[in-house]
Amino acid sequence: xxxxxxxHIAGAFEHPCRLALGKTTPELHAEVARGALADAxxxxxxxxxxxxxxxxxxxxxxxxxxxxxxxLKHIDSTETGGSSYINHVNHAAQAIAAGHCHVALIxxxxxxxxxxxxxxxxxxxxxDDTPGRGFEAPYRATTVAMYAMAARRHMHxxxxxxxxxxxxxxxxxxxxxxxxxxxxxxxxxxxxxxxxPMVADPLHRLDCCVMTDGGGALVxxxxxxxxxxxxxxxxxxxxxxxxxxxDGGRVDLTFTGARVSGPAAFAEAGVAPADIQYAxxxxxxTITVLETLEDLGFCEKGEGxxxxxxxxxxxxxGALPLNTDGGGLCNNHPANxxxxxxxxxxxxxxxxxxxxxxxxxxxxxxLAHATGGSLGSRxxxxxxxxxxxxx
Numbered sequence: 001x002x003x004x005x006x007x008h009i010a011g012a013f014e015h016p017c018r019l020a021l022g023k024t025t026p027e028l029h030a031e032v033a034r035g036a037l038a039d040a041x042x043x044x045x046x047x048x049x050x051x052x053x054x055x056x057x058x059x060x061x062x063x064x065x066x067x068x069x070x071x072l073k074h075i076d077s078t079e080t081g082g083s084s085y086i087n088h089v090n091h092a093a094q095a096i097a098a099g100h101c102h103v104a105l106i107x108x109x110x111x112x113x114x115x116x117x118x119x120x121x122x123x124x125x126x127x128d129d130t131p132g133r134g135f136e137a138p139y140r141a142t143t144v145a146m147y148a149m150a151a152r153r154h155m156h157x158x159x160x161x162x163x164x165x166x167x168x169x170x171x172x173x174x175x176x177x178x179x180x181x182x183x184x185x186x187x188x189x190x191x192x193x194x195x196x197p198m199v200a201d202p203l204h205r206l207d208c209c210v211m212t213d214g215g216g217a218l219v220x221x222x223x224x225x226x227x228x229x230x231x232x233x234x235x236x237x238x239x240x241x242x243x244x245x246x247d248g249g250r251v252d253l254t255f256t257g258a259r260v261s262g263p264a265a266f267a268e269a270g271v272a273p274a275d276i277q278y279a280x281x282x283x284x285x286t287i288t289v290l291e292t293l294e295d296l297g298f299c300e301k302g303e304g305x306x307x308x309x310x311x312x313x314x315x316x317x318g319a320l321p322l323n324t325d326g327g328g329l330c331n332n333h334p335a336n337x338x339x340x341x342x343x344x345x346x347x348x349x350x351x352x353x354x355x356x357x358x359x360x361x362x363x364x365x366x367l368a369h370a371t372g373g374s375l376g377s378r379x380x381x382x383x384x385x386x387x388x389x390x391x
Contacts, residue, residue, distance in 0.1 A: 002268055007093035007104075008226040008233035009386065011040025011219030012347040014325075016181045018332065020111035020213035021118075025057050026067045028109035028215050033068055036217035041231050042103060047219075049074040049101030051092050053084035055110045055215075055335045064107070074101040080243070080380025081372020082282055084108075085218075085340035087382045090239035092220045102222045109215030110335020132246075132377065144208060144285070146376025148200035151287035153253040155202065157302065162202050164305035165286040166193035169206050169329050171313035172283065176326025178355040183210045184330040207286040209328035209338075216340040218347075234350045237365075238269025238385040245378035256288075257381025258295035258369055265383040266297070271365060273297040276385075278349045278360045279320055280342035280368040283327040288371055293320075296369060296383070315358040324349065324358035339370030343384065350388050364388040 013035030020028060029052075037043060047070050056064045060077040064070075074095050078087050085108055092104035130137075154160050170190055176182035188206060196206040226233045240261035266272060273296060281296075283289045290304040298320060299307035312318035325331045325345040328338045346366040348354045366386050373379035 001094070001097060003093040003097045003239065004237050004268055004270070005235050006097040006223060007220050007236045008223060009218055009236065009343070009347050010221045010226060010229055010231055010233045011036040011042065012344045013039050014216045014332065014341055014344050015109070015214035015334070017214040018181070018183050018212040020114045023111060025055070025109055025111055026064065028111065029056065029064055029107045030068060032109055032215045032217035033105055033107050036105070036219045039231065040219040040221070041229050042219060044069060046103045047105045048072055049092060049095055049104035051076045051088035051104060051106040053077065053088070053108065053337070054079040055108055055337060080382070082284070082337040082339045083370040083372035083380040083382040084337065086343060086368060086370045086384050087241050087380070089218065089220065089236060089343060089384050090241055090382065093236045093239065096220060096222050102225055104220040106218040106220070106340065107215065108217070108334060108337065108340040111213040112335050113211050113213050136377065141376070142200070143374065144203060145200045146374040147285040147287055148203045150253040150291065150375035151202050154287065154291065157254050158305065160290065160305035162194055163190050164309050165207060165290060166190040167308045167311065168283065168286040168289045168313065169193045171311065172323055172327045172329040174314050175324045175358050176330035178357045179326050179331055182326040182331040183212055184326070203285060203287070209284050209333045210330065211336065212332050212334050214332060214334040216334065216344050218340065218343060232351050233389060234347050235387045235389065235391055236384060237271070237387045237391060238265040238267070239383065240264030240268070241380070241382040243378065243380050253376060254291065255301070256291050256295050256371060256375060257379050258292045258383060261381045261383040262296040262369070265385050269385040271385060275365055276320070276367045277363045278324070278346065278366040279322050280346045280366070281322060282339060282342060282370040283323060283329045284371065286329070288375060291375065292369055292371065296367070315360060321358070321360050324354050337372065339372065339382070342368040342370055346386050350386055364391055
């Protein structure tokens with residue numbers, strides 16, 4: 001069943017908080033929910049579908065439905081890490097197209113940084129029942145080390161350089177300077193990225209995303225509901241999702257799940273990479289962006305380094321404006337899973353509501369993509385293509 005044009009994003013809200021001392025996770029969920037609903041011109045009583053990921057406390061959607069006072073006909077708590085929330089856009093659009101709900105609320109919220117400041121241990125990357133634990137945990141692989149392994153392999157195969165990766169951070173910083181809520185607003189140079197401390201060879205500190213609290217929310221509605229709203233809505237045109245893993249030892253670290261999710265989204269939307277005017281791509285690390293852009297078809301495999309160099313991702317300068325809010329590298333990465341913020345900025349761009357210095361003129365077609373998990377082991381990948389009302 002194609003969902004093209006059958007669901008609209010009517011509300012989007014990004015929490016301005018980057019450190020949530022004094023707030024609970026449910027409070028943050030409630031605040032972003034109210035923000036997105038207010039943006040849409042709707043109320044909590046009109047929500048009949050709810051979508052959340054593993055950041056929601058307790059029984060996830062069940063406990064949050066009670067906390068928010070929701071009366072639901074449909075619920076989904078799909079968990080694929082940072083890609084969960086683009087999966088939720090897909091699943092909400094499917095549910096709306098099938099008539100299972102008419103107003104779908106998606107929320108993400110967390111206070112990981114506040115927890116650590118208050119002395120609480122972060123959740124373990126290796127729960128005792130993780131299938132790969134016995135093979136990988138003894139080597140004490142850290143998140144950044146797993147991404148560094150993928151980066152080093154890409155460099156070996158294709159001649160990608162640290163300077164090329166650094167351009168991704170440079171682009172993010174050029175955009176973040178205009179975002180009053182961005183955690184890092186200082187514009188940096190390629191030389192400054194390379195000079196920053198090495199964290200896991202070949203990734204430097206400035207190749208790594210920020211850690212923040214806060215969150216975001218989206219409201220999806222049926223075409224009928226959209227037509228009754230005063231708010232400008234954004235159409236969901238195409239989606240794709242997949243899981244890439246180690247395949248029993250047949251490992252290729254040079255590509256991501258976007259190789260599958262991207263073509264599926266483009267096919268459903270009936271557009272090609274060359275048609276995209278703006279892209280939001282999950283940027284946990286600079287290598288995440290580079291590999292994803294290749295796999296989405298914006299350049300050939302192995303050409304990502306050359307594609308991102310020389311400011312090609314900077315709005316007003318390059319061919320593909322990317323992460324114009326500053327992305328996870330500079331702006332916001334709530335609860336270590338920022339997929340929802342990718343959709344929020346894409347919505348802003350299509351509505352013409354991004355900061356004037358980064359707004360893509362006449363933007364009518366945008367892509368958002370997120371990765372959950374690790375490039376070095378297993379990941380969820382999800383892609384959505386969004387369009388204006390007449391797309």
